[in-house]
Amino acid sequence: MSTLLFGALLIGAFAIMVMLQGDPLSDYRRLFLTSSAGVRDEDTFFVTFFGVSSLLFTSGNSSILTDGYFSRPGKQKLFLSKIAPNPTVIKECLDRVDMAKKGLEAVVAMHSHFDHAMDSPEICRLTGAKLVGSSTTAFIGRGWNLSESQIQTITDDDEVVRFDNPDGSAWELLFVRTEHIELPSLLGFIAGNESPILTDPLVPPVRMGAYPVGDCYSLYITRIFKNGTKRTILVQGSAGYVPNLLSRPHLPKVDVVFLGVGGLGKKPVEYQEGYWREVVEATGAKLVIPVHWDDFTRPLTKPLQPPSRLLDRFDRTMTFLEEKANSTGVKIRLMDSWVKVALFDEVDSILSRKDM
Numbered sequence: 001m002s003t004l005l006f007g008a009l010l011i012g013a014f015a016i017m018v019m020l021q022g023d024p025l026s027d028y029r030r031l032f033l034t035s036s037a038g039v040r041d042e043d044t045f046f047v048t049f050f051g052v053s054s055l056l057f058t059s060g061n062s063s064i065l066t067d068g069y070f071s072r073p074g075k076q077k078l079f080l081s082k083i084a085p086n087p088t089v090i091k092e093c094l095d096r097v098d099m100a101k102k103g104l105e106a107v108v109a110m111h112s113h114f115d116h117a118m119d120s121p122e123i124c125r126l127t128g129a130k131l132v133g134s135s136t137t138a139f140i141g142r143g144w145n146l147s148e149s150q151i152q153t154i155t156d157d158d159e160v161v162r163f164d165n166p167d168g169s170a171w172e173l174l175f176v177r178t179e180h181i182e183l184p185s186l187l188g189f190i191a192g193n194e195s196p197i198l199t200d201p202l203v204p205p206v207r208m209g210a211y212p213v214g215d216c217y218s219l220y221i222t223r224i225f226k227n228g229t230k231r232t233i234l235v236q237g238s239a240g241y242v243p244n245l246l247s248r249p250h251l252p253k254v255d256v257v258f259l260g261v262g263g264l265g266k267k268p269v270e271y272q273e274g275y276w277r278e279v280v281e282a283t284g285a286k287l288v289i290p291v292h293w294d295d296f297t298r299p300l301t302k303p304l305q306p307p308s309r310l311l312d313r314f315d316r317t318m319t320f321l322e323e324k325a326n327s328t329g330v331k332i333r334l335m336d337s338w339v340k341v342a343l344f345d346e347v348d349s350i351l352s353r354k355d356m
């Protein structure tokens with residue numbers, strides 16, 4: 001069967017599944033963090049979520065964006081034709097969060113699949129931010145004619161990239177190379193699973209499978225405030241793991257993990273247990289915020305929703321996470337798109353409440 005025909009059949013199946021599944025978030029609304037947009041403090045650490053593992057971290061007049069992905073082509077485009085960054089949609093999204101005033105220092109691609117890296121060079125072009133990631137991500141930047149001065153390639157194990165702000169505050173980004181989750185065979189078949197790295201500039205439009213994984217990172221983000229205090233979080237973009245990687249003693253402990261759960265609901269419970277042990281337990285996280293749980297073929301003008309059960313089982317992921325939370329005392333919270341949260345205010349208040 002041709003890939004095109006297969007894709008067309010799949011889109012029909014998705015439509016039927018969506019009609020049958022009702023509101024898949026109704027059981028989890030109680031877990032969503034609420035907006036703290038009214039909080040104004042230059043030492044506050046804000047986070048805004050845009051679906052998949054797109055997270056904007058802002059403190060003072062300085063920001064870091066992970067896996068900025070706004071174009072989100074629909075199923076038909078994604079599965080049946082070629083994709084490219086959509087500059088109009090990207091600009092609308094950047095304007096909606098007033099990115100021009102947020103001092104975007106870096107757009108970090110935690111790996112190079114389309115839903116993590118495709119839009120990054122256009123975001124960098126519009127904002128002046130640096131594109132930071134693997135050599136494969138760098139070739140995605142070059143394919144979009146991003147200037148070399150805006151491209152920073154991670155070459156070393158456990159490499160740290162630092163951005164200093166004029167007031168003495170800073171960001172430290174620590175890149176730990178890890179493994180991507182093994183894609184379900186259905187998705188791997190559609191994506192094409194071509195070469196795992198790029199060695200030449202990638203010029204879109206291309207089929208989604210032309211964006212290879214490249215190096216895949218666990219990303220520690222430390223905010224150093226101007227009074228010298230530090231707070232560190234971990235962003236895990238893909239639900240892959242390497243045993244004993246994040247428990248190495250020189251790596252920081254964190255309060256919060258943004259835990260990529262794409263594909264986790266389709267994995268056996270032994271795998272889920274290993275992922276929890278190696279990413280949540282190993283880092284000492286007290287609060288887990290699942291990311292990459294949404295259907296990334298829906299535009300960001302619509303509310304986030306989990307993907308079709310054909311692709312993932314968000315319900316199983318959440319059942320597993322809530323069981324772990326109940327047995328360990330770790331808290332689980334979700335974020336909606338565009339909601340700006342004062343992260344550590346939330347952490348401190350959640351952890352001081354014993355009943356939740």
Ligand SMILES: [Zn+2]
Nearest residue numbers: 111113180238
């Ligand atoms: Zn991926």
